[in-house]
Amino acid sequence: MGQNSHKLEIFRGLVKFKSNVQKIWGVLIFLSIVTIVEVALGIIKPEILMNTFLSMKLINWIFLILTIIKAYYITWDFMHMRDESFSLQASVVITLIFLMAYLAFILLVEGNYIYDVFFEGFVSWDF
Amino acid sequence: MSSTISSAEVQNDWDGGGKPFKVSYGKLMMWFFIVSDALTFSGFLVSYGFARFKHIDSWPIADEVFTHFPFLHGIDAPMYYVALMTFILIFSSVTMVLAVDAGHNNNKNKVAFYMLLTIVGGAVFVGSQAWEWANFIRGEYGALETKGGQIVQFVDSENSNKRIALKDFVVANPKFREQHQSSKGLWYRDESSLPTFTIDEVSQAFFSNPNLLVRSEKINEKGKKIILSREESIEKVSQAVYVVEGANLIRNEYGNRLFADFFFFITGFHGFHVFSGVVINFIIFLNVILGTYEKRGHYEMVEKVGLYWHFVDLVWVFVFTFFYLV
Numbered sequence: 001m002g003q004n005s006h007k008l009e010i011f012r013g014l015v016k017f018k019s020n021v022q023k024i025w026g027v028l029i030f031l032s033i034v035t036i037v038e039v040a041l042g043i044i045k046p047e048i049l050m051n052t053f054l055s056m057k058l059i060n061w062i063f064l065i066l067t068i069i070k071a072y073y074i075t076w077d078f079m080h081m082r083d084e085s086f087s088l089q090a091s092v093v094i095t096l097i098f099l100m101a102y103l104a105f106i107l108l109v110e111g112n113y114i115y116d117v118f119f120e121g122f123v124s125w126d127f
Numbered sequence: 128m129s130s131t132i133s134s135a136e137v138q139n140d141w142d143g144g145g146k147p148f149k150v151s152y153g154k155l156m157m158w159f160f161i162v163s164d165a166l167t168f169s170g171f172l173v174s175y176g177f178a179r180f181k182h183i184d185s186w187p188i189a190d191e192v193f194t195h196f197p198f199l200h201g202i203d204a205p206m207y208y209v210a211l212m213t214f215i216l217i218f219s220s221v222t223m224v225l226a227v228d229a230g231h232n233n234n235k236n237k238v239a240f241y242m243l244l245t246i247v248g249g250a251v252f253v254g255s256q257a258w259e260w261a262n263f264i265r266g267e268y269g270a271l272e273t274k275g276g277q278i279v280q281f282v283d284s285e286n287s288n289k290r291i292a293l294k295d296f297v298v299a300n301p302k303f304r305e306q307h308q309s310s311k312g313l314w315y316r317d318e319s320s321l322p323t324f325t326i327d328e329v330s331q332a333f334f335s336n337p338n339l340l341v342r343s344e345k346i347n348e349k350g351k352k353i354i355l356s357r358e359e360s361i362e363k364v365s366q367a368v369y370v371v372e373g374a375n376l377i378r379n380e381y382g383n384r385l386f387a388d389f390f391f392f393i394t395g396f397h398g399f400h401v402f403s404g405v406v407i408n409f410i411i412f413l414n415v416i417l418g419t420y421e422k423r424g425h426y427e428m429v430e431k432v433g434l435y436w437h438f439v440d441l442v443w444v445f446v447f448t449f450f451y452l453v
Binding site: 060067070079080100104 | 148149150155158161162165166169170173174176177178179180181182183184190205206207210213214217218220221223224225227228231349350430433434437438440441444445448451452453
């Protein structure tokens with residue numbers, strides 16, 4: 001693979017880099033900003049983000065979305081997934097997203113159900 | 128005859144010689160491994176989520192557990208240290224991808240230099256995690272466990288209901304009881320190490336100090352632990368059967384038992400990945416120095432180990448979110 005085979009655009013072409021090294025530093029800056037935002041939100045915990053949306057706190061939705069954004073840029077630019085063929089991208093990403101979402105859905109619903117059963121008073125304290 | 132056509136433009140995939148996914152064998156296998164390992168980690172994290180949803184109104188609050196920062200004793204620094212660890216790992220990811228890039232340019236010295244930085248970053252991260260574990264295991268405040276398996280923690284109502292450590296209000300009586308080790312008594316009987324204070328010393332000190340209250344594991348609607356009244360506190364303390372200091376796999380002073388179990392298991396499994404990544408990186412680093420890949424003509428090995436290293440960083444991003452932020 002030659003040095004010029006990298007795709008040097010991120011944010012759908014909004015930011016273009018001259019070389020691969022420059023792109024790496026650019027992605028680092030972006031990931032650092034996202035992490036700083038996460039930590040700042042986690043420490044300040046703004047009152048307005050404590051409201052619940054779809055049975056999860058708004059702040060947790062923000063954390064989840066920012067995490068997935070970080071995961072995307074680590075995979076696409078650090079692991080060079082951006083330069084791979086579409087078939088490889090799809091095989092890795094669709095498989096993982098499908099299985100993880102399924103597993104998370106089924107176990108979290110189940111955990112919530114068990115909480116409800118215990119809360120209704122069959123068990124005084126579960127540990 | 129169509130079979131005699133051999134120009135590049137009409138080359139047929141069925142003629143052979145092509146690579147599935149247009150990627151080399153080694154890199155594809157590394158991707159397979161990463162997918163399966165990602166499923167292992169997602170299994171762990173989702174079961175953590177399951178336990179947490181099951182105990183949604185009594186789960187320990189991460190901000191109150193991870194409050195240490197090196198050289199800042201007694202200062203409440205929630206999450207700063209894990210944030211620093213995250214930056215260290217992301218930065219070592221950057222040096223790794225710079226090494227891969229230098230490998231594409233066949234620049235041996237640069238590859239070696241960036242690999243070395245990556246190894247240092249990984250080692251610093253593993254060390255930080257060990258420090259985090261040490262603090263977690265040692266604990267800070269101490270707590271009691273009741274007959275029913277609840278953890279009760281002490282707060283000082285005179286000091287705006289802040290947590291108070293056992294050692295700040297309990298007076299130890301002279302010791303008359305030693306830890307029962309197998310070398311001292313019956314060879315087949317022993318017990319785990321004794322806590323600093325006995326249950327009687329703690330409850331005596333609690334009953335004689337009217338400012339002290341306990342907080343239960345339950346969380347109110349504002350996300351804070353519920354503090355019990357003095358009467359309820361006395362009742363809880365008189366039900367106590369264990370003095371819990373720090374954490375182990377059976378009980379921990381932070382609250383739910385599963386919290387410490389998942390902490391040890393998930394961060395431990397991730398730390399093991401980082402450790403093996405450092406070892407593999409070191410082997411590749413030696414090979415770079417020895418000129419193995421220079422002779423081979425390409426640095427694809429660096430690329431493959433790089434994929435693994437970035438994956439470890441990727442997992443940490445999720446562990447950080449689900450353990451410390453959410």
